[in-house]
Amino acid sequence: MLKLDRIWKTYKVGAFGNKELTAVRDVSFDVGPGEVVSLIGESGSGKTTIGRMVLRLNSVSRGKILFDGTDISTIGRGQLKEYYRKVQGVFQDPFSSYNPIFKADRVFYMIKDQYFPRVKGSEWAERIDGALRDVRLDPAQVLNKFPHQLSGGQLQRMLIARALLLDIKILVADEIISMLDASTRIDVLNLLADLKARGLGILFVTHDLALGNYISTRTVILRKGVAVEMGETAKVFADPQHPYSKVLLGSVPQLHKKWSQVAAELKLDDTAAVEHCVYHDKFPGECGQPPTDPEQPPVVEYQPGHFVACAKEGREHLEDLLAAA
Amino acid sequence: MSLRVENLRVYYRTLRGNVQALDGVTFRLEDGEIMGVAGESGCGKTTLSKSLIRLDGRMQYIEGSVELDGARLPVDKQEEMNNFRYTEVSIIPQYAMSAMMPIRRIGRMISELLQSRGYDYQTILPELRRRIELVGLPENVLDRYPIELSGGMKQRMVLVISTLLNPSLLIADEVTSALDVSTQKAVAEALVEFRDREFVKSMIVVTHDISLVYQIADTIMVMYAGKLAEKASTEVIVESPLHPYTQLLISSLPEVGVRYADKQLGGIPGSPPQLLNPPKGCRFRDRCPLAFDKCVEEPPFVEVAPGHSVACWKVN
Amino acid sequence: MTDIKTTSGTDAVPAGPSGGAPATGAAAPPGSPPGTPSAAAAAPLPVRRRGEWLVFVLRNKKVIGGGGVVLAFLLFGLLSPLFLEHGPRDRFIPQERRAEAPSTDFWLGTTRFGEDVFTQLAYGVRSTFLVAVLAALIAAIIGMTVGFLAGYRGGFVDELLMMVTNVVLVLPVFIILVVVSSYANEIPAFDFNRLTQAVVIGLFSWPWVARAVRAQTLSLRSRDFVDLARLTGVGTLSIVRKEIAPNMGSYLVMVFVLLFAGAILFAAALDFLGLGPSGGMSLGLMLNFSREWSALHLGHWWWFIPPGVAITAITGAAYITNVGLDEVFNPKLREM
Numbered sequence: 001m002l003k004l005d006r007i008w009k010t011y012k013v014g015a016f017g018n019k020e021l022t023a024v025r026d027v028s029f030d031v032g033p034g035e036v037v038s039l040i041g042e043s044g045s046g047k048t049t050i051g052r053m054v055l056r057l058n059s060v061s062r063g064k065i066l067f068d069g070t071d072i073s074t075i076g077r078g079q080l081k082e083y084y085r086k087v088q089g090v091f092q093d094p095f096s097s098y099n100p101i102f103k104a105d106r107v108f109y110m111i112k113d114q115y116f117p118r119v120k121g122s123e124w125a126e127r128i129d130g131a132l133r134d135v136r137l138d139p140a141q142v143l144n145k146f147p148h149q150l151s152g153g154q155l156q157r158m159l160i161a162r163a164l165l166l167d168i169k170i171l172v173a174d175e176i177i178s179m180l181d182a183s184t185r186i187d188v189l190n191l192l193a194d195l196k197a198r199g200l201g202i203l204f205v206t207h208d209l210a211l212g213n214y215i216s217t218r219t220v221i222l223r224k225g226v227a228v229e230m231g232e233t234a235k236v237f238a239d240p241q242h243p244y245s246k247v248l249l250g251s252v253p254q255l256h257k258k259w260s261q262v263a264a265e266l267k268l269d270d271t272a273a274v275e276h277c278v279y280h281d282k283f284p285g286e287c288g289q290p291p292t293d294p295e296q297p298p299v300v301e302y303q304p305g306h307f308v309a310c311a312k313e314g315r316e317h318l319e320d321l322l323a324a325a
Numbered sequence: 326m327s328l329r330v331e332n333l334r335v336y337y338r339t340l341r342g343n344v345q346a347l348d349g350v351t352f353r354l355e356d357g358e359i360m361g362v363a364g365e366s367g368c369g370k371t372t373l374s375k376s377l378i379r380l381d382g383r384m385q386y387i388e389g390s391v392e393l394d395g396a397r398l399p400v401d402k403q404e405e406m407n408n409f410r411y412t413e414v415s416i417i418p419q420y421a422m423s424a425m426m427p428i429r430r431i432g433r434m435i436s437e438l439l440q441s442r443g444y445d446y447q448t449i450l451p452e453l454r455r456r457i458e459l460v461g462l463p464e465n466v467l468d469r470y471p472i473e474l475s476g477g478m479k480q481r482m483v484l485v486i487s488t489l490l491n492p493s494l495l496i497a498d499e500v501t502s503a504l505d506v507s508t509q510k511a512v513a514e515a516l517v518e519f520r521d522r523e524f525v526k527s528m529i530v531v532t533h534d535i536s537l538v539y540q541i542a543d544t545i546m547v548m549y550a551g552k553l554a555e556k557a558s559t560e561v562i563v564e565s566p567l568h569p570y571t572q573l574l575i576s577s578l579p580e581v582g583v584r585y586a587d588k589q590l591g592g593i594p595g596s597p598p599q600l601l602n603p604p605k606g607c608r609f610r611d612r613c614p615l616a617f618d619k620c621v622e623e624p625p626f627v628e629v630a631p632g633h634s635v636a637c638w639k640v641n
Numbered sequence: 642m643t644d645i646k647t648t649s650g651t652d653a654v655p656a657g658p659s660g661g662a663p664a665t666g667a668a669a670p671p672g673s674p675p676g677t678p679s680a681a682a683a684a685p686l687p688v689r690r691r692g693e694w695l696v697f698v699l700r701n702k703k704v705i706g707g708g709g710v711v712l713a714f715l716l717f718g719l720l721s722p723l724f725l726e727h728g729p730r731d732r733f734i735p736q737e738r739r740a741e742a743p744s745t746d747f748w749l750g751t752t753r754f755g756e757d758v759f760t761q762l763a764y765g766v767r768s769t770f771l772v773a774v775l776a777a778l779i780a781a782i783i784g785m786t787v788g789f790l791a792g793y794r795g796g797f798v799d800e801l802l803m804m805v806t807n808v809v810l811v812l813p814v815f816i817i818l819v820v821v822s823s824y825a826n827e828i829p830a831f832d833f834n835r836l837t838q839a840v841v842i843g844l845f846s847w848p849w850v851a852r853a854v855r856a857q858t859l860s861l862r863s864r865d866f867v868d869l870a871r872l873t874g875v876g877t878l879s880i881v882r883k884e885i886a887p888n889m890g891s892y893l894v895m896v897f898v899l900l901f902a903g904a905i906l907f908a909a910a911l912d913f914l915g916l917g918p919s920g921g922m923s924l925g926l927m928l929n930f931s932r933e934w935s936a937l938h939l940g941h942w943w944w945f946i947p948p949g950v951a952i953t954a955i956t957g958a959a960y961i962t963n964v965g966l967d968e969v970f971n972p973k974l975r976e977m
Contacts, residue, residue, distance in 0.1 A: 091868065210580050
């Protein structure tokens, strides 16, 4: 349904725009109906940029983003509006997502103005009630209030309800629960799981591996704009291959396992095992060298449905970490 | 005994009255103990950490006493606290480095800080260098500007600076929450290292992330709506908590090492009470699945097993 | 795939989660007894209400005091000329009572030419307000337009507008005004009056407004609600008009107050130097006359003290109001 085909994002920086900064490098994956794909990465990994490119809030420097076969990176304004009917986003900060001086339910009426100008007011109110119930909100509690009178969880649900008023197929959820409290965030996650069960495709952008593990069917681990490892969530989390994935998994504080135990399980102190490059098993060469053939894929299929990139990036990170520890 | 807090009450003054952000907190912290303070936003954990070192303008001391190493800590008198700040009690705030003078080299900044407290930079310098090396920072960091350091380096630098005079108590307020997972680990481990080397006697690590304090803390204190819910050793809090809030909170956290193919976690319905005019009795009552008649009275925070205190009628 | 469209009732609430997720969600504490705070009121800190700023305005001594002084002078300038028989330049006072200190007949004394100082002050305050408000309006409109455009459009438009702004910003405005004003007085065809003086002042006071509004727009533009409006298919102009500008209301009020105070000082300084319009009356002109006729040396203090006090009081009060408004609008500065 949504397919990212070797997309890049580069910025021109420097006084004369003579330097290039690559935020996203040659990333490909797709999101199907009823599927949650997690984009996991630390700051500067390009995860948010990818989400914004899918939403056309940032342009694509190279590559294609195909939605039902159409490259949406080049479509004009009219087509873009129709695209937004199918693809919507929810962002990280619930309070920044609402214009603070207007009532929060204004977001629903903006949708009506733009997409359903002919729908009668009473019918629209009914649809809003329906959408709010779908996100398990009591309309009486959230309608006709200002954003600051609502909780972060309520605001995020309202944004999901807003998207549901359209005919959406894909939802880009950019860190949507990272600012919520632990006891309420799980409910929003479960809500996404329900929407997934109803056939919605979700691009779940997060820095939190635990959340990605909980919600997603597939996982893409990003580092400095490169997809270092991707595949089914179960496989990636149970059998990480790229050194960066291993380090990342070894650094997440877990609730029932101490760091030392996790490090032992991942064999993090066995440098040879950590640095072993699956990519170059398939495309032999010196690890860290970019593929000589430009047609050579950025990732290699290690096992069916489990892709790994060259280990160089991960090894550098490992060295940083060892230097720090 | 390192720290003893008795019935500490600190309110926020607002237009509509006092917000009872920290409402009668009593606990002890032993020498060498790292205590994690966990809770959701608005539970009073940051108010607690601030009130042990410096009340900000809107905070009002109501009652209670704080004792550090047997001496009374004048938390209600801001000027007198100056004698204890940095030397006896030190804090690493969440965005410490961002608050620092961006145009001073770090070494110069430290030298001025020490001077203002009456210490000589040159005599402390060798120890400073040793500790910088210990936390894995490059030697030349003293000649750099704060902006040149990454987030994790900054937090480690602040850790070194704030513990330079070997304070008795260090408060770390959400020190890792703005960091990436991999740098978070290095900072957290540095905290433990400093305790192990007795640069600080005891430590309070305030965080919203229970799994982080599980990794480094000896005990965990869970707060809810300005009051203490439960305090026990880390293992007990995580593996066999007694307070219903702790139980629900722990069970609502997704984890990395678990498969969730067909099981769903549950959150805690409802939201914390307003602290402007909080309801009488147990503040968790409205969201608690075990609530019964008695919960309209306030449950005392009592020790139910050695080192394990809970404020819940169902447990007492 | 299943259609996610949410229409009236047909799409029932989805099959409940298998686990313990509450069907009511975070919003509705099930079984909460009546009288418990609703979820909306249960934010950890006190909820900010709409219109709360009015409470802060009324509580803020700086706004009440400063605004009161400005308003009092405004009313004085507007109303008192209605009750005066003579004009500000009418030399109606008989010879023997000229240059006389304040008395019950002439509250603020008389000039050596037989004019009444109180009358002059009343008209002077009136024209000073006229010039200042008009100049502030002109500067605010230019500055806001440039700022909004530069901030939201960015790129080339931004570069160009900011270049112009910076050029005007570094011009020695006062000297230019001196030159412009002195020429304006010389050209007979050019009707140099209080209105044109206001236009001239306004045309040179906007650059800092443009820069400030641009900075505000830049920061608002990066807020998520602007992205959300884009995702709703709203066009650029509508976004600036409906999403960004309303957020800057309080800021623009403060900008206006500052421009107003600045324009008063500018106009007074020009008039004092004799570079304002020669007709009519203004506070600066009063000072100019008193200086020219050596009021200070002759000890005619009632000639220059009242206009001086009026200028100081109005601008001082306006600046204090601005500080107060800053406290009202900026929660961080609010006195609790």
